[in-house]
Amino acid sequence: MALTKSILRVALATGLLLLIPLTAKLFLADMAWSLGDFVAAGILLFGAGLTFVLIARMGDNTAYRLAVGVAVAAGLLLVWANLAVGLVGSEDNPVNLLYGGVLLVALIGAIVARFRPLGMSNAMFAAALTYAVVTVVALSIWTPPSATAEPSVGMVNVVGANAAFAAIWVVSGWLFRRASATRSTVGQRLA
Known part of the structure; x- marks a missing residue:
């Protein structure tokens, strides 16, 4: 598929995804997205999609493309969660x-x-x-709020969420490792 066509598909997918919060904003009074939120979400989604398209084209097998998708998703989720609610505290x-x-x-x-x-x-x-080291450093700096200030944010929640995010990077690494093994096997058969 041509690069231009792929970029247009990413732009279309970004627009369609942004229709979800736009629809929610029109019908739900609690939806508090501003124009800046829509712009930030559009930049993040389009940037992630474009990154995937550009890097996935470099691979020659499905494992590589899947690994790129997982890595891009990990980066997107890290930035989005950090902007939305924060990974440690608010x-x-x-x-x-x-x-x-x-x-x-x-x-x-x-x-x-x-x-x-x-x-x-x-x-x-x-x-x-x-990710793990940053979490340990962040938790040594951050003091959990009292139960009355932010009852939903506790040390267990922070550690659990950060462990899940770190695991996504590990899955991407494992998939790239599989892509490497597949690629080397193909290269050996052709040689």
Whole structure:
């Protein structure tokens, strides 16, 4: 499929996804999205879709493309959750800025690996490890609120949610590792 056609599909999918909160805003009084929220969501969704399209084209098997999808989803969810509610405390907690390091590790690792499956696997595992380290550092800085201030935010919730997010990076790394094994097997048969 041509790159232009793929980009148009990403733009169309972004627009269709944004119709969901727009419809909710029209019919639900509690829907508090502003124009800025729609713009931010559009940029995040389109950026994630474009990233997937550009990187997935570099792979030659389904495992690679799936791994790219999982990695892009992990990055999207990390940014979205951090902007919406925060990963540690509320979205206004400055300690949440540390999670930008996870994205940097994944991005720099992918570039250094030249988007090759084995290197991408290592980059995603490094991102998962960075995620765990950032969570430990963030939790050592952050003091959980009292039960009366934010009863829904507790240490168990924070640790559980962050463990789930780190696991997504691990799944991506595992899929890239599988893509690497598949690719090397194909290369050996052709040689």
